[in-house]
Amino acid sequence: MSMTVDGERTPRALVEHIHSIIVNELGPAFALVDAEGRVLHTGGPLSGLMVVPVEGAEASLADILHPDLAHAAAELWVEKDANPAVPIARTAAIRGEGGVARPVRIVLRPVGGGAGESLRHLVLLEAPPEDGGAAAAAAEDEIAGADALSVHAGPADICMTDETAGDAFAPASYGAAGASTAAPSVVMGDPRHDGAAAPGSVDVGIGAGVAEAGGDSLAPVLPGLTQDNAPSATSSAVAADPAAEAALQAEGREMITSSLIGGVEALQKAALNMPGVAESLAATDVAILFLDGAARVRCFTPPMQRLMALTDEDVGRPICHVVSHIAGLDLVEETAKVMAGGPASEREVRLHADGSTFLMRLSRYHAASHEVDGIVAVFVEVTAFKQAHDRMDAMNTALEAELAALQTVLDLAPISIAISDAPFSQRVHLNAYGQKMLGLGSQFGPPRSPVGPYMLLKDGRELRPDELPSAEAWRTGRVAQDMQARYVGPGGSFDVLLSAAPVLSRSGETKRVIAVARDISALTHAQAVAEQRAEQHAYVARLGGRSLAGMPPEAMIAELPERLATLLKCEYAKFIKVVPASNTLELVAKFGFSAALGTIVEGGRGSQAGYTLSVQEAVVVTDLATDARFDKPRLLTDEGIVSGMSVIVGAPEEPFGVIGVHSRRRRTFSKRDAAFLQSAANVLAAALRRDAADRQRRILVDELQHRVKNTLATVQSVIRLTLRDAPMPPEVADRLMRRVRALALAHDINVSRRDAAVDLAELIRVQTRPFDQEEQVIAITGSCRVPLPPGLAIDVSMVIHELATNAAKHGALAHDGTVAITLSGETEGDFVRLCVDWREPGIQPAGDLQEGGGSRLMRAIAGRPEIEIERSWSDEGYRCVVTIAFEDERSAKVRIA
Numbered sequence: 094m095s096m097t098v099d100g101e102r103t104p105r106a107l108v109e110h111i112h113s114i115i116v117n118e119l120g121p122a123f124a125l126v127d128a129e130g131r132v133l134h135t136g137g138p139l140s141g142l143m144v145v146p147v148e149g150a151e152a153s154l155a156d157i158l159h160p161d162l163a164h165a166a167a168e169l170w171v172e173k174d175a176n177p178a179v180p181i182a183r184t185a186a187i188r189g190e191g192g193v194a195r196p197v198r199i200v201l202r203p204v205g206g207g208a209g210e211s212l213r214h215l216v217l218l219e220a221p222p223e224d225g226g227a228a229a230a231a232a233e234d235e236i237a238g239a240d241a242l243s244v245h246a247g248p249a250d251i252c253m254t255d256e257t258a259g260d261a262f263a264p265a266s267y268g269a270a271g272a273s274t275a276a277p278s279v280v281m282g283d284p285r286h287d288g289a290a291a292p293g294s295v296d297v298g299i300g301a302g303v304a305e306a307g308g309d310s311l312a313p314v315l316p317g318l319t320q321d322n323a324p325s326a327t328s329s330a331v332a333a334d335p336a337a338e339a340a341l342q343a344e345g346r347e348m349i350t351s352s353l354i355g356g357v358e359a360l361q362k363a364a365l366n367m368p369g370v371a372e373s374l375a376a377t378d379v380a381i382l383f384l385d386g387a388a389r390v391r392c393f394t395p396p397m398q399r400l401m402a403l404t405d406e407d408v409g410r411p412i413c414h415v416v417s418h419i420a421g422l423d424l425v426e427e428t429a430k431v432m433a434g435g436p437a438s439e440r441e442v443r444l445h446a447d448g449s450t451f452l453m454r455l456s457r458y459h460a461a462s463h464e465v466d467g468i469v470a471v472f473v474e475v476t477a478f479k480q481a482h483d484r485m486d487a488m489n490t491a492l493e494a495e496l497a498a499l500q501t502v503l504d505l506a507p508i509s510i511a512i513s514d515a516p517f518s519q520r521v522h523l524n525a526y527g528q529k530m531l532g533l534g535s536q537f538g539p540p541r542s543p544v545g546p547y548m549l550l551k552d553g554r555e556l557r558p559d560e561l562p563s564a565e566a567w568r569t570g571r572v573a574q575d576m577q578a579r580y581v582g583p584g585g586s587f588d589v590l591l592s593a594a595p596v597l598s599r600s601g602e603t604k605r606v607i608a609v610a611r612d613i614s615a616l617t618h619a620q621a622v623a624e625q626r627a628e629q630h631a632y633v634a635r636l637g638g639r640s641l642a643g644m645p646p647e648a649m650i651a652e653l654p655e656r657l658a659t660l661l662k663c664e665y666a667k668f669i670k671v672v673p674a675s676n677t678l679e680l681v682a683k684f685g686f687s688a689a690l691g692t693i694v695e696g697g698r699g700s701q702a703g704y705t706l707s708v709q710e711a712v713v714v715t716d717l718a719t720d721a722r723f724d725k726p727r728l729l730t731d732e733g734i735v736s737g738m739s740v741i742v743g744a745p746e747e748p749f750g751v752i753g754v755h756s757r758r759r760r761t762f763s764k765r766d767a768a769f770l771q772s773a774a775n776v777l778a779a780a781l782r783r784d785a786a787d788r789q790r791r792i793l794v795d796e797l798q799h800r801v802k803n804t805l806a807t808v809q810s811v812i813r814l815t816l817r818d819a820p821m822p823p824e825v826a827d828r829l830m831r832r833v834r835a836l837a838l839a840h841d842i843n844v845s846r847r848d849a850a851v852d853l854a855e856l857i858r859v860q861t862r863p864f865d866q867e868e869q870v871i872a873i874t875g876s877c878r879v880p881l882p883p884g885l886a887i888d889v890s891m892v893i894h895e896l897a898t899n900a901a902k903h904g905a906l907a908h909d910g911t912v913a914i915t916l917s918g919e920t921e922g923d924f925v926r927l928c929v930d931w932r933e934p935g936i937q938p939a940g941d942l943q944e945g946g947g948s949r950l951m952r953a954i955a956g957r958p959e960i961e962i963e964r965s966w967s968d969e970g971y972r973c974v975v976t977i978a979f980e981d982e983r984s985a986k987v988r989i990a
Contacts, residue, residue: 120136120137121137121138121217121218121219121220122135122136122137122138122139122142122143122217122218122220123135123136123137123215123216123217123218124143124154124157124215124216125204125213125214125215125216126153126154126213126214126216127211127213128211128212128213130153130154130155130170131151131152131153132146132152132153132154132156132157133213135157137218141159141187141195142158142159142162142187142197142218142220143157143158143159143162143218144157145157154166154170154216155167159187161185161186161187161188162185162187162197162199162218164185165183165184165185165199166199166201166216168183169181169182169183169199169201170201173201173203173214177203177212178203178212179203180200180201180202180203181200181201182198182199182200182201183198183199184196184197184198184199185197185199187220195220196220197218197219197220198217198218198219198220199216199217199218200215200216200217200219201214201215201216202214202215202216202217203215378396378474379394379396379471379472379473380393380394380396380397380399380400380451380471380472380473380474381393381394381397381469381470381471381472382394382397382401382403382469382470382471382472383458383467383468383469383470384412384428384467384468384469384470385466385467386432386465386466386467387411388411388412388413388425388428388429388432388468389409389410389411389412390403390407390408390409390410390411390412390415391408391409391467392408396472397472399418399444400417400418400419400444400451400472401415401416401417401418401419402415402416402418403415412424412425412428413425418444418445418446419442419443419444419445419451419453420442420443420444420445421442421443422442422453424470427455428455428468428470431455431456431457431468432457432465432467432468437454437455437456437457438453438454438455438456439452439453439454439455440452440453441453441475441479442472448476449474449476450474450475450476450479451472451473451474451475451476452472452473452475453470453471453472454470454471455468455469455470456468456469457469503524503525504524504525504526505526506524506526507526508526508527508609508610508611509523509524509526509527509530509531509589509609509610509611509612510523510524510526510527510607510608510609511523511524511527511537511563511607511608511609511610512605512606512607512608513563513605513606513608514604514605516564516567516568517538517539517558517559517564520536520538521536521537521538522535522536523535523536523537527610529584530584530610530612531547531580531582531583531584531610532582532583532584532585533545533546533547533582533583533584539558540555540556540558540561546582546583547580547581547582547583547584548581548582549561549578549579549580549581549589549591550578550579550581551576551577551578551579556578561576561591561593561608562574562576562591562592562593562608563593563606563608565593566593566594566595566603566606566608567595567603567606570595570597570601570603571595572592572593572594572595573592573593573594574592574593574594575590575591575592576590576591576592577589577590577591577613577617578591580610587612587614588612588613588614588616588617589610589611589612589613590610590611590613591608591609591610592608592609593606593607593608593609594606594607594608625660625662626765626769628660629660629661629769630769632656632660632773633769633772633773633776636649636653636773636776636777637776637779640776640779640780640783644780645784646777646780646781646784649776649777649780650668650681650682650777651682653666653668653682653752653773653777654666654667654668654682654683654684654752655684657684657752657754657770657773658684658685658754660769661738661754661762661766661769661770662756663737663754663755663756663760664685664755664756664757665683665684665685665686665732665734665737665754665755665756665757666683666684666685666752666753666754666755667680667682667683667684667686667728667752667753667755668680668681668682668683668742668750668751668752668777669681669694669702669750669751669753670749670750671706671748671749671750672693675696676695676696676697676703677693677694677695677696678693678694678695678696678700678702678703678750678751679691679692679693679694680692680693680694680728681750685732685755686728686732687731687732688728688731692728694726694728695724695726698722698723698724699723699724699726700723700724700726700728700729701714701717701723701726701729701737701739701753702739702750702751702753703723704722704723705739705740705741705751705753706741706745706748706751709741709745710741710745711738711739711740711741711767711770711771712738712739712740713737713738713762713767714736714737714738715736715759715760715761716735716736716759717729717730717734717735717736717737718735729755732755732757733757734755734756734757735756735757735758735759735760736755736756736758736759736760736761736762737753737754737755737756738753738754738755738762738766738767738770739751739752739753739754740752740753740767740770740771740774741774742774742777742778742781743774743778743781743782744778749777749778749781752770752773752774752777754770808833812829812830812833831863831894831898832891832894835860835890835891835894852876852877852878853876853877853878853879853881853889853916853927853929854873854875854876854877854916856886856889856890856893857873857893857914857916857929858873859890860890860893860894860897861893861897861912863897864897864898864900864901864906865906870905870906870910870911870912871897871906871911871912871914872911872912872913872914873914873916874913874914874915874916875915875916875917876916877916877917877918877927879918879925879927881977882979885959885960885977885979888954888957888960889929889960889975889977891950891954892951892954892960892962892975893929895947895950895951896931896973897912898947899947900912900933904933904936904971905933905934905935905936905970905971908935908936910933910934910935910936911933911934912931912932912933913931913932913934914929914930914931914932915928915929915930915932916928916929916930917930923980924978924979924980925977925978925979925980926976926977926978927976927977927978928974928975928976928977929974929975929976929977930972930974931972931973931974931975932969932970932971932972933970933971933972934969934970935969935970936966936970936971937966937970937971938966938971959977959978959979960975960976960977961975961976961978962974962975962976963976
């Protein structure tokens with residue numbers, strides 16, 4: 094830093110050198126200690142009084158003092174506890190060679206202790222030089238006539254602040270010779286800024302680099318810096334007066350300023366004769382203006398010319414005569430307030446021309462007599478800082494708004510959002526909805542941890558922390574989504590869908606993971622219900638199909654209770670049959686009940702089943718104990734049943750019985766549950782009705798068959814009686830009787846099949862058996878079991894009879910030959926085609942073919958559209974192919990081999 098006084102500039106190196114002389118040569122030996130007695134810094138002529146502590150090592154005051162001084166220093170340390178803010182002193186003696194005593198005054202003076210500071214103590218050791226008074230006198234002659242300079246010696250710098258700033262210390266290390274190893278600088282700034290130049294304080298650092306700039310020859314230009322005016326003398330003068338000590342602490346920095354101004358003025362004059370010094374002083378960029386007590390310009394730095402049109406001729410002029418470029422600033426009024434004892438003034442000011450912003454601070458400084466000697470004004474340009482600060486404020490405002498909006502979204506989003514900054518972090522941040530959903534706080538940890546009282550299950554197994562999607566996202570740096578699990582914790586037990594996504598840095602490193610959890614209990618419940626309904630409907634469909642396929646009702650009744658209990662998630666199910674001509678019901682099928690089959694249950698209001706028959710509709714019971722609609726039968730109470738549902742099997746006016754399902758836990762059955770149970774009951778009722786109809790049909794068929802047989806027997810008797818008296822050849826009568834008998838056989842085999850499926854091979858065997866009792870000459874291959882219509886079955890039987898009769902009289906059977914019959918068939922949709930291939934090998938026609946009664950019968954049968962008869966002779970013999978084609982919706986039952 095440089096200053097200008099009367100156009101002269103003072104070099105920084107010279108000021109540093111003067112500081113070094115004051116602290117390390119003219120001042121007393123000193124040590125700065127903290128509240129615990131630890132040594133923070135030492136300085137001054139230490140030789141013979143204390144040792145320099147090892148740099149970086151922790152030492153106490155007793156460790157570095159001369160042994161003869163340690164006891165007195167300890168007593169002072171104890172005494173200061175009574176009033177730690179008051180300076181105290183004590184005299185001790187160091188015994189030298191020959192027993193000569195050297196007196197040393199030890200002063201313990203409090204320093205610091207301002208806002209936010211801890212109280213420190215400055216230990217001053219005042220003693221005459223070891224070479225006697227001649228050396229001291231020489232030192233005094235060297236700086237004779239100087240104004241008093243009150244110095245608060247910090248670790249490396251002399252600091253000047255206003256009354257509100259407190260003492261300041263900037264530690265530095267010193268070598269053994271007492272010279273500073275740092276190169277302090279002249280800084281004007283605010284002590285509130287860490288280590289940076291700021292307005293309101295002037296730190297004057299005087300180092301050891303002056304030798305190159307002029308050496309000790311410039312020392313006399315700062316008059317008044319005597320050892321008598323060093324801090325030790327001041328401390329001794331006020332040690333007994335606490336009020337004076339407090340005043341001294343408040344005004345010490347202003348006295349430094351007063352002394353510094355005088356020195357700067359002298360240095361400026363001396364700098365005119367030093368080459369390069371003026372240029373060095375002109376290089377400063379801090380605007381400083383010193384005014385005397387009459388508000389006249391005393392000195393200033395070059396940057397002040399920008400704020401005020403100052404020149405060297407303005408030195409000594411009143412400030413009110415100086416042109417100011419600062420907008421809205423009455424510098425005369427401001428300085429008058431501060432000079433009158435007001436607090437230091439600090440505020441922002443702006444230039445008229447370009448709007449540049451400066452931070453201005455006005456404070457007083459004192460002369461050696463402790464009187465206010467003037468005002469120092471420091472202007473630090475903060476335009477860039479102000480602009481940056483404004484931009485930062487705008488950015489912060491926008492960022493805060495965005496963060497607030499994001500926080501609102503996070504809190505309102507109907508999902509749980511957790512943010513973690515490290516894998517398995519113990520501090521996962523959770524949004525408001527997640528806190529409510531999971532029952533956790535805003536911060537939680539992994540499952541089963543002291544800060545994570547919850548667990549996650551998948552397929553009944555507890556998941557480890559490293560199996561969760563958030564751990565996978567940390568591990569792979571990729572999105573892990575849609576893991577379905579069961580949450581069990583303070584918020585309850587429910588199904589969740591977990592996903593996690595990493596937040597990556599520019600280098601691709603995962604810095605954060607955001608995990609989301611959605612409550613999907615409603616979805617999983619709906620899915621389970623839908624699956625249950627689908628399974629129920631599928632069972633009803635299968636049950637109906639099996640019933641149509643001929644499943645006996647008894648088998649259906651035996652299986653139904655267990656399947657119904659499983660599909661409705663109940664522990665009990667039953668089928669109770671109505672006992673005819675009584676008001677009771679009988680247990681015929683059960684699941685879960687301990688009661689035996691055949692147990693009788695009261696009807697009417699004596700049981701839930703009886704009440705169901707009475708009201709002729711489904712009955713749902715939520716709590717059996719409190720239901721007053723009917724009496725509680727032991728069948729239910731013995732099992733501890735709580736809830737149940739029952740429906741009627743069959744028409745309400747002609748019921749077969751009641752199906753019921755029951756549970757030992759409280760259940761609320763829905764209308765869908767009742768509809769499913771009623772559907773199953775309806776399928777069972779249809780099977781029971783069909784079974785009853787089949788029994789009735791069988792009775793009617795048996796009666797019809799009996800009547801037809803009787804009728805055919807009567808016809809045979811009538812024919813026999815008629816032929817007895819009629820002139821008819823015996824062979825004709827025999828043929829007629831055989832045809833009637835064949836017709837009876839065809840009718841018998843047709844009506845005897847209750848499933849209406851006729852085996853063609855069996856039908857042919859019945860008609861050919863009279864001609865081949867031992868089944869040696871007529872071979873039948875193939876099998877066709879088909880649901881032939883009754884008319885077609887009889888016609889086919891008559892055709893086979895005629896072919897067998899003709900073979901026995903004229904064909905293969907009459908010539909000890911054989912007959913080969915081959916059966917085949919095919920189906921296409923509901924269309925059925927059957928083929929009977931009759932072959933008599935080696936048989937040739939004898940003479941001219943004549944059409945007899947059998948041929949006419951076969952020709953008449955072949956006139957039907959469903960039957961085709963084709964006869965032929967060849968070298969291989971006689972062949973007759975009978976084709977039967979018809980359409981029947983029951984063709985699915987056809988079996989062709």
